[in-house]
Amino acid sequence: xxxxxxxxxxxxGGDNAPFEIVKGAVEAVNESTEIVIKLCGKEKEIExxxxxxxxxxxxxxxxxxxxxIATDExxxxxxxxxxxxxLVVSMNMVRKGEADALVSAGNSGAVLVGGQIIVGRLKGxxxxxxxxxxxxxxxxxxxxxxxxNVDARPSHLVQFAKIGSIYMENVVGVKNPRVAIVNxxxxxxxxxxxxxxxxxxxxxxxxxxxxxxxxARDIPFGYADVIVCEAFVGNxxxxxxxxxxxxxxSEVKKGMMTSLRxxxxxxxxxxxxxxxxxxxxxxxxxxxxxxxxxxxxxxxHGNSKATEVKNSILQCVQFKKQxxxxxxxEHLA
Amino acid sequence: xxxxxxxxxxxxGGDNAPFEIVKGAVEAVNESTEIVIKLCGKEKEIExxxxxxxxxxxxxxxxxxxxxIATDExxxxxxxxxxxxxLVVSMNMVRKGEADALVSAGNSGAVLVGGQIIVGRLKGxxxxxxxxxxxxxxxxxxxxxxxxNVDARPSHLVQFAKIGSIYMENVVGVKNPRVAIVNxxxxxxxxxxxxxxxxxxxxxxxxxxxxxxxxARDIPFGYADVIVCEAFVGNxxxxxxxxxxxxxxSEVKKGMMTSLRxxxxxxxxxxxxxxxxxxxxxxxxxxxxxxxxxxxxxxxHGNSKATEVKNSILQCVQFKKQxxxxxxxEHLA
Numbered sequence: 001x002x003x004x005x006x007x008x009x010x011x012x013g014g015d016n017a018p019f020e021i022v023k024g025a026v027e028a029v030n031e032s033t034e035i036v037i038k039l040c041g042k043e044k045e046i047e048x049x050x051x052x053x054x055x056x057x058x059x060x061x062x063x064x065x066x067x068x069i070a071t072d073e074x075x076x077x078x079x080x081x082x083x084x085x086x087l088v089v090s091m092n093m094v095r096k097g098e099a100d101a102l103v104s105a106g107n108s109g110a111v112l113v114g115g116q117i118i119v120g121r122l123k124g125x126x127x128x129x130x131x132x133x134x135x136x137x138x139x140x141x142x143x144x145x146x147x148x149n150v151d152a153r154p155s156h157l158v159q160f161a162k163i164g165s166i167y168m169e170n171v172v173g174v175k176n177p178r179v180a181i182v183n184x185x186x187x188x189x190x191x192x193x194x195x196x197x198x199x200x201x202x203x204x205x206x207x208x209x210x211x212x213x214x215x216a217r218d219i220p221f222g223y224a225d226v227i228v229c230e231a232f233v234g235n236x237x238x239x240x241x242x243x244x245x246x247x248x249x250s251e252v253k254k255g256m257m258t259s260l261r262x263x264x265x266x267x268x269x270x271x272x273x274x275x276x277x278x279x280x281x282x283x284x285x286x287x288x289x290x291x292x293x294x295x296x297x298x299x300x301h302g303n304s305k306a307t308e309v310k311n312s313i314l315q316c317v318q319f320k321k322q323x324x325x326x327x328x329x330e331h332l333a
Numbered sequence: 334x335x336x337x338x339x340x341x342x343x344x345x346g347g348d349n350a351p352f353e354i355v356k357g358a359v360e361a362v363n364e365s366t367e368i369v370i371k372l373c374g375k376e377k378e379i380e381x382x383x384x385x386x387x388x389x390x391x392x393x394x395x396x397x398x399x400x401x402i403a404t405d406e407x408x409x410x411x412x413x414x415x416x417x418x419x420l421v422v423s424m425n426m427v428r429k430g431e432a433d434a435l436v437s438a439g440n441s442g443a444v445l446v447g448g449q450i451i452v453g454r455l456k457g458x459x460x461x462x463x464x465x466x467x468x469x470x471x472x473x474x475x476x477x478x479x480x481x482n483v484d485a486r487p488s489h490l491v492q493f494a495k496i497g498s499i500y501m502e503n504v505v506g507v508k509n510p511r512v513a514i515v516n517x518x519x520x521x522x523x524x525x526x527x528x529x530x531x532x533x534x535x536x537x538x539x540x541x542x543x544x545x546x547x548x549a550r551d552i553p554f555g556y557a558d559v560i561v562c563e564a565f566v567g568n569x570x571x572x573x574x575x576x577x578x579x580x581x582x583s584e585v586k587k588g589m590m591t592s593l594r595x596x597x598x599x600x601x602x603x604x605x606x607x608x609x610x611x612x613x614x615x616x617x618x619x620x621x622x623x624x625x626x627x628x629x630x631x632x633x634h635g636n637s638k639a640t641e642v643k644n645s646i647l648q649c650v651q652f653k654k655q656x657x658x659x660x661x662x663e664h665l666a
Contacts, residue, residue: 074522137580147517150525184480184568189407192483192565216573220580232525233569235517240549240570244577247470247553248613252585255609256602265601269588272595276588280581 004036004059005317008090008099011041012068013106015303018042021105022049024309029060031310034317038063038099040086065089071302075109079117087111091118094295101296101316103287105304112148115290115297122325124332125292127156129231130299131164132288133172134241135280136222142168142177143227146288147235154198157181157228158205162331163291164226165208170322171315172225176209180224182233183213194230202228207331242282249277287312289319292328296320337369337392338650341423341432344374345401346439348636351375354438355382357642362393364643367650371396371432373419398422404635408442412450420444424451427628434629434649436620438637445481448623448630455658457665458625460489462564463632464497465621466505467574468613469555475501475510476560479621480568487531490514490561491538495664496624497559498541503655504648505558509542513557515566516546527563535561540664575615582610620645622652625661629653 009025011018018041025037036059039046043064050060067085069078082088087106091114093099102119104111112130121128129145144160145152161179168177181198183191190213191199202210214224216237229237256266278284286308287300296319300312342358344351351374358370369392372379376397383393400418402411415421420439424447426432435452437444445463454461462478477493478485494512501510514531516524523546524532535543547557549570562570589599611617619641620633629652633645 137584150517182569184483184565184572195565216569216571217576219573220576232517232528233566236515236549236566236569237573238549239517240552240573241577243550243553244574245581248578248581248610251470251609251613252606255606258605258608262602262605265598265603265605268598269595269602270598272591272598273585273588275591276584277581280584 005034005101005320006036006038006099007313007316008038008040008063008093008102009313010086010090010102010104010106011039011046012086013104014300016305017105018045019049020304020306021309022046023053023306024304025060025313026050026053026055027306027310028313029055032314032317035059035313037061037313038093040065040090042066063089069107069110071107073107073110075107075113078107078110079114087114088118091115094119094297099295100320101298103298103300103309103312103316105300105302105309108147108299108302111297111299112290115293119293119295119297122292122294122329124329126159127152128290128292129160129163130288131167131291132238132282133285134219134227134238134282135285136220138222140172140285141219141222141225141227142172143229143234143237144291145229145231145234146238147231148290150230150232152194152230154194154201157194157198157230158201159292159332160228161202161205161208161210161226163328164228166324166327166331167291168225170324170327171318174225177225178211179208179226179228180211180214182216182227182229182237185213185215238282245280283308285311286315289315294325335367338367338434338653339369339371339432340646340649341371341373341396341426341435342646343419343423343435343437343439344372344379345419346437347633349638350438351378352382353637353639354642355379356386357637357639358393358646359383359386359388360639360643361646362388365647365650368392368646370646371426373398373423375399396422402440402443404440406440406443408440408446411440411443412447420447421451424448427452427630432628433653434631436631436633436642436645436649438633438635438642441480441632441635444630444632445623448626452626452628452630455625455627455662457662459492460485461623461625462493462496463621464500464624465571465615466618467552467560467571468615468618469553471555473505473618474552474555474558474560475505476562476567476570477624478562478564478567479571480564481623483563483565485527485563487527487534490527490531490563491534492625492665493561494535494538494541494543494559496661497561499657499660499664500624501558503657503660504651507558510558511544512541512559512561513544513547515549515560515562515570518546518548571615578613616641618644619648622648627658
């Protein structure tokens, strides 16, 4: 019998908890027989949602926890004091090896702090980065760090480059992934202090395919597979990506409603367009793993719906099968 | 008789020089009788283009300069050695008061260096920022600094906030403009070192309408009128804005071509959509002024077409009429 991948899911985290989280967990269990899910949260509320669905109950169990960490709570304080919260319980399961991974749509800061303190860093990893996939016109690119640790040092960025390469090659399946550092111009002398100090270090790495600088303009066109930057910049990239995308889509919709002619046209283009635009939304590509922790910690958007939760759960399978953490450990040793 | 606004235009700068630059200059002269243009560049090449148009020749003259600064030249070196280049000649005209403003689509670094060294900073201005207008779903917002000086200090950001407020109020006409600092979360304790140090200083300013942090996601929705950040982050914002916009538009076009049905729909929505998408392109809103220099230095995109050149020229009129530099001087004194 094949080995199952056990995933702890924080059923109470995020704006749409527990309904969308539980729904996403059910969909994941129904989609892959390799998955076993432990839904952490208030038993009664979870049961209420589960009643509506059919699923293999042997692979989906509830772990009752009465506490919840809210989105606006102070992360360090919350993780320290709410030992019986759905998030902390999920994290402890990963720490003890009772789960391979955990998925949460809850308080980002708490996921970050808990990932580092409770789950723990892999040996040699200085600062685990958040690493979401960004949609591009050619496929997807991995962005690290999208917000875990601001004011990073050059050595951190070098680790991001290595960890990101391993992830893209083994989880996403991109051979010899192209690594680039976010910069404000292609010329050698451009950049801030951090970029200038990191550049020569990246050039020296023989185990990655470093292609130099990438300007933000070229990111959506997939000029690189692994995009490395400091967390403040990465967070701006991730959020502006989402913001410009949704603003433009809302403008396109408005634009189509301006005349009778365009309204009729809108009806005709709608199905084709929906497909295209869906591909270009960050939500379609699962959550952001906090790479470099023991086990796997995945943070999905606070406003995640079931599909994103499902995708975030499914991405844990490949991660375990491909032994990503063992590979990270090898490369950073 | 009303006073004319004299604008030196670097006819040789940018990917489409001199053709699109000269065309844009002609369009500006034809659109506003308040403008006098001095086209700096190779006389013969400029004349060749001018022959194709009709315009008031009393308000458009050529200043012959034989040298050109290329886009890939080292900025400091180029500005120092190419004294007879179209860019340096334009800058000297502003310095000597022979022109009120200059517009260039050429080497950004050279525009920046020349703006600071040749044209010179206004008294009290520490570091002039590039300040382009970004399109939003509600109108436009001013972004400073979009790339002039990386690794800024808190006092620089405070100046950007003040200068930006004056510009938005007087040139764009936004009353009591809302000022926000780019951050990676709305909570008080979020941010990198620079943001944490700048935040209390901005709160103390009584002459601006500071509303706190803005997340990148909210920028395209016009949550603030003046958006303040360090130049590396600002450059990433400006370029990603353009990149996501053009990637998404190309995907929308591709999406519309996937079936016969959607192709017919595309024909019907095209006119309405074109209008909407045009509004959301940064090129439609003129160039980026380098605010805080004596006179006015405006950098337009390297790939500017005539329309952007024209818009960049026209924005100089309001700048002079509203005595922006006098107001900046007053507020920073």
